[in-house]
Amino acid sequence: MEISRKQFLKVTAAAAASAAIGSPGIKAATTGKPKRGVSIYSYSGELYVTMTLEDCMADMYGMDARGIEILANGHIEGYPNPSDAWVKNWHALCAKYNIVPVEYGHWVDSRMHEGRELTTKESYDTLVRDLKLANRLGFTVARTKLGVIDNTLTPVKNWREFIKMAIPEAKKLNVRMCPEIHSPTRLKSKMLDDYVDFIEKEKTTPWFGLNIDFGVFLNKPTAAMQAQMKGMGGTMTAGDKVEDIVPLLPYVHACHAKFVNMSDDFVETTTPYDEIIATLIKHNWDGYMLSEYEGSNKDVPGYSSDQLRKQHVLMKRLLGEA
Amino acid sequence: MLEKEMIQSRGFKNVSQGGKIIGFQVPIRSLYYRGVWLSQLRAATVKVDGEKFEGAQITWTISGKTYAQADLAKYSDVNWPLYEPAILTINKPGGLKLGNHEVEASYAYSASYMPPSMDLGFPASAKRKMVLAG
Numbered sequence: 001m002e003i004s005r006k007q008f009l010k011v012t013a014a015a016a017a018s019a020a021i022g023s024p025g026i027k028a029a030t031t032g033k034p035k036r037g038v039s040i041y042s043y044s045g046e047l048y049v050t051m052t053l054e055d056c057m058a059d060m061y062g063m064d065a066r067g068i069e070i071l072a073n074g075h076i077e078g079y080p081n082p083s084d085a086w087v088k089n090w091h092a093l094c095a096k097y098n099i100v101p102v103e104y105g106h107w108v109d110s111r112m113h114e115g116r117e118l119t120t121k122e123s124y125d126t127l128v129r130d131l132k133l134a135n136r137l138g139f140t141v142a143r144t145k146l147g148v149i150d151n152t153l154t155p156v157k158n159w160r161e162f163i164k165m166a167i168p169e170a171k172k173l174n175v176r177m178c179p180e181i182h183s184p185t186r187l188k189s190k191m192l193d194d195y196v197d198f199i200e201k202e203k204t205t206p207w208f209g210l211n212i213d214f215g216v217f218l219n220k221p222t223a224a225m226q227a228q229m230k231g232m233g234g235t236m237t238a239g240d241k242v243e244d245i246v247p248l249l250p251y252v253h254a255c256h257a258k259f260v261n262m263s264d265d266f267v268e269t270t271t272p273y274d275e276i277i278a279t280l281i282k283h284n285w286d287g288y289m290l291s292e293y294e295g296s297n298k299d300v301p302g303y304s305s306d307q308l309r310k311q312h313v314l315m316k317r318l319l320g321e322a
Numbered sequence: 323m324l325e326k327e328m329i330q331s332r333g334f335k336n337v338s339q340g341g342k343i344i345g346f347q348v349p350i351r352s353l354y355y356r357g358v359w360l361s362q363l364r365a366a367t368v369k370v371d372g373e374k375f376e377g378a379q380i381t382w383t384i385s386g387k388t389y390a391q392a393d394l395a396k397y398s399d400v401n402w403p404l405y406e407p408a409i410l411t412i413n414k415p416g417g418l419k420l421g422n423h424e425v426e427a428s429y430a431y432s433a434s435y436m437p438p439s440m441d442l443g444f445p446a447s448a449k450r451k452m453v454l455a456g
Binding site: 108 | 398
């Protein structure tokens, strides 16, 4: 998606106008629809205890889930310097299970040293080290998690500087850096305005964009979640309107298909998946939705896998794949 | 593969040097979803049957290298991976008696994506009934 926000608004306005007058001659450009994948984070209650990384990939194969997200600092043996043998085996496993490396989760750990924040140069160095490894493993999106400075998760003050410095490397390595927009951050907020202003002003598309976590749309928390929030002295805030994602879509290179509770009849009970996926299809967003299971019983063998399978049945239905 | 619990039974034993028991070791795995740099760790505390060990009484061994707790902060380039237990070695001449023990371990870690007011606020902590057999 290499069109600017302004162009995008023009295109959608034109499509809406043509729909309104019922013109049969003008069709919105169709670039496809969302694709399905899984973040290995979903298996974190079982990984290295009852499952290997290959077991997780084999499980994905059973869902026809092609896109994968791994967490660099967690799922790569020998990180940040894996052996050539490990990297070779990684590519062999992707081929064996028909998997596309999509998103490489990594962190710019601003508070890595006690009592001080990373300098801009240190942040750049750690960022570029990860972009290089992402490229070596075949990934094209990096979920670049930034350190934060307050309770609304405002990123560190120097983020613009080190991201700008890293753009030429990202371009050379074909990796799109995307901070994750995660609840309690809201899609309509100063933080998003700041990101969009930066993207437009610096013309970073597609080398710096966004990953939207569907948790921002969660509007029916489970009883367990409500009890947990109450225990922490807070209350659940209302989720964003699904339409709030639309103006951001030109900058969104991957989404976290966050989910908490799949029912036995294939409904995600907390988050409006039908509306989310219909909106993405309507606006021709064709990136990967990477499942992130965040519900209970993650350490019960087989439980996360069952939840993932149910979610992929739901997504297949909503995408017209089933 | 690792045991599900944070405190691992495999590797729980007394440690000898020069024919003398100088202490014991408690392997722990990280229950966090990502590996951490050693500089993100904060000193561990171990309790066995109520007896507390901390600070310089404990060392961390990760990937075969041993670190004093006071030195962890210097190693921002060494990663504690999820798939490998860290071995806490506790200095206690004579070690532990063979048999049953109640072992507790805790440590904190920094996560830069958490609000600073909440950082270090979710320490890792576990208690397990263990059998010392060697």
